[in-house]
Amino acid sequence: MEDADRYRCRRIYLKQSDDPACQAHAACEVLVDIDGILLASPVGDHGAHIIYSLDKLSFEIVIDLLAELDFEMDNSLLVTLRNTIFCFLEDNARDNMQIDVTQFQRDDSEIEELMQPDSNQYWEDYH
Numbered sequence: 143m144e145d146a147d148r149y150r151c152r153r154i155y156l157k158q159s160d161d162p163a164c165q166a167h168a169a170c171e172v173l174v175d176i177d178g179i180l181l182a183s184p185v186g187d188h189g190a191h192i193i194y195s196l197d198k199l200s201f202e203i204v205i206d207l208l209a210e211l212d213f214e215m216d217n218s219l220l221v222t223l224r225n226t227i228f229c230f231l232e233d234n235a236r237d238n239m240q241i242d243v244t245q246f247q248r249d250d251s252e253i254e255e256l257m258q259p260d261s262n263q264y265w266e267d268y269h
Contacts, residue, residue, distance in 0.1 A: 148197055148239070149180065152228060154190045154208070155216035166190045169213050173204070188216070196236055201228045 156166055166184035173182035173190070178198030183191045194204065205215060205225065215221075 147235070149193060149195055150201065150232065151191070151193045152201055152204075153185065154192060154205070155221050156188045156190070156208075157214035157216050158188050159214070164213060169208055169211075172208075172211055172213075176207070179204075196232060196239065200232045200236060201225065202232070 154166075154169070156164065156169060159165060162168065165187045166189055167187075170182040170184050170190050170192075173179050173192060176199070178195045179192060180195065181191070181193040185191050192204065209215065215225075
């Protein structure tokens with residue numbers, strides 16, 4: 143996995159509120175101090191743009207953390223569906239980050255053996 147594949151750029155939507163302590167600026171102030179968050183920037187009063195490392199965080203963890211800190215997420219149907227898809231995709235990506243692809247690579251000698259068919263094997267299979 144390339145280094146760029148280890149980072150995610152997401153937008154978080156908060157429930158609309160007139161209380162400044164529940165708006166995007168306050169959420170970004172909290173998020174910016176978390177290990178793994180590279181950027182947390184408010185987008186209007188009710189949205190936040192974040193960039194984070196999949197090695198340390200996932201979208202679900204960030205959302206859960208904000209919910210624990212009493213920030214209410216926008217729970218409209220489309221935003222909830224989008225969040226669910228992000229969580230699913232990131233779970234798969236995090237699971238695949240642990241796979242060592244070198245275990246699937248073959249030695250050159252193994253490849254040569256596969257490329258050169260044994261002429262006797264044909265006749266043994268034929269009988």
